Amino acid sequence: MTSTLAERQGVVPSSGGATPGRGRRKRRPxxxxxxGLLFSAPYLLFVLAIFAYPxxxxxxxxxxxxxxxxxxxxxxxxxxxxxxYVTALTDPAVLRSFxxxxxxxxxxxxxxxxxxxxxxxxxxxxxxAVTFLRISYYVPYVTAxxxxxxxxxxxxxxxGLVNSILGPLAPSPSWxxxxxxxxxxxxxxxxxxxxxxxxxxxxxxxxNVPKELYESASTDGAGEARKFFSVTVPGVRTATVLVxxxxxxxxxxxxxxxxxxxxxxxxxxASTSPVLIMYQKGIEQGQPDVAAAIGVVLxxxxxxxxxxxxxxxxGRD
Numbered sequence: 071m072t073s074t075l076a077e078r079q080g081v082v083p084s085s086g087g088a089t090p091g092r093g094r095r096k097r098r099p100x101x102x103x104x105x106g107l108l109f110s111a112p113y114l115l116f117v118l119a120i121f122a123y124p125x126x127x128x129x130x131x132x133x134x135x136x137x138x139x140x141x142x143x144x145x146x147x148x149x150x151x152x153x154x155y156v157t158a159l160t161d162p163a164v165l166r167s168f169x170x171x172x173x174x175x176x177x178x179x180x181x182x183x184x185x186x187x188x189x190x191x192x193x194x195x196x197x198x199a200v201t202f203l204r205i206s207y208y209v210p211y212v213t214a215x216x217x218x219x220x221x222x223x224x225x226x227x228x229x230g231l232v233n234s235i236l237g238p239l240a241p242s243p244s245w246x247x248x249x250x251x252x253x254x255x256x257x258x259x260x261x262x263x264x265x266x267x268x269x270x271x272x273x274x275x276x277x278n279v280p281k282e283l284y285e286s287a288s289t290d291g292a293g294e295a296r297k298f299f300s301v302t303v304p305g306v307r308t309a310t311v312l313v314x315x316x317x318x319x320x321x322x323x324x325x326x327x328x329x330x331x332x333x334x335x336x337x338x339x340a341s342t343s344p345v346l347i348m349y350q351k352g353i354e355q356g357q358p359d360v361a362a363a364i365g366v367v368l369x370x371x372x373x374x375x376x377x378x379x380x381x382x383x384x385g386r387d
Contacts, residue, residue, distance in 0.1 A: 177257035190272030208266035275309035
């Protein structure tokens with residue numbers, strides 16, 4: 071068959087041939103948006119310098135007989151395999167610190183998600199004193215820990231305001247020197263202090279929930295509770311996953327609060343955390359190799375928890 075005039079002129083390809091240039095995409099070594107790569111490069115360098123390199127170096131230290139030496143000194147640091155890990159994971163104080171931070175996360179993470187979402191929803195609907203309320207919730211987050219720790223120590227000591235109100239119902243020994251209550255009080259304190267940050271995350275997410283969904287739910291006769299669980303909660307799911315991840319990572323790195331509130335993890339290690347044990351092992355006891363092994367185990371545990379959270383809370387997102 072004779073081709074059409076358009077085919078002879080090359081305007082329309084013939085039915086038996088392949089389309090010229092189709093499937094051939096020019097590869098760009100810097101990606102589809104090189105300007106975006108340029109803008110993100112400083113943060114990438116920051117992550118590599120502040121996170122990736124220290125983690126890699128800690129991983130190397132954990133497999134060697136490592137100790138601090140004078141700058142420039144040449145000392146042998148032989149490979150010892152998993153010796154440091156065995157030393158760390160057979161130490162009752164280390165195992166208890168992981169159990170303590172597990173208790174902390176079980177209390178802190180759910181409270182953070184629930185209260186930050188509820189308060190953000192209320193603030194999003196508030197019509198009066200909105201700025202004042204948002205600043206009020208955010209102030210504890212930006213206040214120095216040493217200042218608010220002093221207030222909580224006053225509230226929960228043996229003769230503090232809380233015990234005065236509870237009277238005979240107050241625990242004995244008091245909260246921060248009680249084996250069973252020390253870590254829960256720290257979890258409540260951290261939840262209260264950091265709540266403002268997570269409220270801001272949820273407030274930003276709530277701005278992206280279409281108002282038409284609430285109007286449709288109202289038209290169908292849904293009450294406030296039904297709209298909250300059917301519209302608000304699914305609408306901020308991505309923010310919820312972020313809050314879960316950030317609060318878990320922050321809680322796993324717990325250090326300042328037990329160090330200040332319970333004088334370094336008391337009573338008898340009831341409020342120690344892995345990071346606090348790392349400080350004691352690496353700095354106070356001169357065992358940085360064992361401290362590095364604890365840190366590597368902590369990083370792996372947090373990655374596993376984060377993966378499970380993203381898998382079950384985030385779905386395929």
